[in-house]
Amino acid sequence: MQAARVTVGAVLFPALALGLAAVLMLGELWIARIPASIDFVPPTLAAILLIGAVFAALQHAEILGAKTGEPFGTLALTIAVTIIEVAIMASMIEHGHEDPTEAREAVFSAIMIVCNGLVGLCLLLGGFRHHEQEIQPMATSAYLAILIALSVLTLILPDYTTSSYGPTLSTSQLIFVSILSVLLYSAFLFIQTVRHRSYFIDVHVAAEGHGAAKPSRLMTIVALVGLGASLxxxxxxxxxxxxxxxxxxxxxxxxxxxxxxxxAVAMLVLLPESMNSVRAATRNALQTSLNGALGSVVATIGLTVPAVAILSLATGREIMFGLDKRDAMLLLLTLLLSVVSFGAGRTNLLTGLVHLVVFATYVFLLFVP
Structure with a gap:
């Protein structure tokens, strides 16, 4: 197998993104004079370069992951995705200060997109091509235990607390839940990378990986610098x-x-890693696929929620985490379905189809609430 390499786009997009960011910051007065008929050009160009930088970041993270091996490779991708999501979410909170639900919607969207859309697509395509696929029950059990605990504590519990008005947490409750989130995610990382690392290694990847060429030291340094520039x-x-x-x-x-x-933000951030997960599922490496998919959503809650809490406490802006009844039911349905889907240790295309049906319902209700 060939070693991962840095493409032209992975170098070009971060450089252009940083260049445009500098132009936008230094040329505020010039940009304000742009005619209204073409004032969409700067944000459109920024969106194109942002998307390119997201893909570049994930490519650099993939190279670093190839150097460290599994499950650290998947972990590098997950951390990169989380940093990107926190950055974008901070911008959402800063811009939409009059509405405190931005963080909640981004986190909830990430759960629905990953646990129903991405997981459903991986199971459907993998089952269509390989009939049945095996997963590590202990690994998926760890993912689901963390996911259930964190999602209920952050998205359901605020609807039932009485120390603050509405679906919110008081300052002390927000700090407490944030500390719990970090502790749970840290414990999960210890299990994933140290104590029970073998649970998360796909047998198919392990068999193929013996002949894989790892990136050189120079390539690793380039990827590390490129990842920082992209983020x-x-x-x-x-x-x-x-x-x-x-x-x-x-x-x-x-x-x-x-x-x-x-x-939209969750889908943008998760798109590059989603492509990696789909490719892994189609080559019958479902555990690697789930490591990327479920790992990203666990990190989204475990790391993004505390980061948003810090932003809220620092700026004094209220954050609503509690879901309404409709979204709460969709979340509980998703968690229950995930437990059933992965409980047997084997999956097929029917399992994936059910997840995709729930995802289609979520998308439909976005526009027809």
Whole structure:
């Protein structure tokens, strides 16, 4: 097998993203004079370069992962995705300060997209090609235990607390839940990378990986620098893209802009890693596929929620985490379905189809609430 390599796009997009970010910051007065008929050009260009930088970040993270091996490779991708999501979510909170639901919608969207859309697609395509696929029951059990605990504590519990008004957590409750999230995710990382690392290694990948060439030291350094540049570019351009996206949705007449924006942001951030998960499922490496998919959503809750809590406490802006009844039911259905799907240790295309039906329901309700 050939070693991973850095493509031209992985170098070009981060450089262009940083260059455009510098131009936008230094040329505020010049940009303000752009005619209204073409004022969409800067945010559109920023969106294109942001998407390219996201893909570049994931490619660099993949090279670093190839150097360290599994499950650290998947972990590198997951951490990169989380940093990108936190950066974009911070921009959403900064721009939409009048509505405190942005973080909730982004986190909930990530769960629905991964646990129903991505997982369903992986199971469907993998089952169609290989009939049945095996997974590590102990690994999926660990993922689901963390996912259930974190999602219920952060998205369901705020609806039932009484120390604050509405579906919110008081300051002390927010700090407590954030600490629990970090502790649970840290414990999960210890299990995944140290104590029970073998649970998360796909037998098919292990068999194929003996002949794989690892990236050189120079390639690893280039990937490390490229990853930092990509993440910085995404963070800076997100400040321009998120407001433009929300304004475009309002112009199109979308009723609930925050829900659709949250779904769009989650889909953008998860797209590169989703492609890796789908490819792994089609080559019968379902455990590797689930490591990327479920790992990303566990990190989204375990790391993003505390980061958003810090932003909330630092800025004094209220954050609503509690879901309404409709979304709470969809979340509970997703968690229950996930337990049933992975409980037997084997999956088929029917399992994937059921997940995709729930995902289609979620998408439909975005536009027809």
């Amino acid at each position: 910085l570019g995404v963070s800076l351009l997100a400040e321009r893209v998120v407001p433009g996206l929300e304004e475009a949705l309002r112009w199109l007449g979308v009723d609930d802009v925050n829900r659709v924006t949250g779904a």
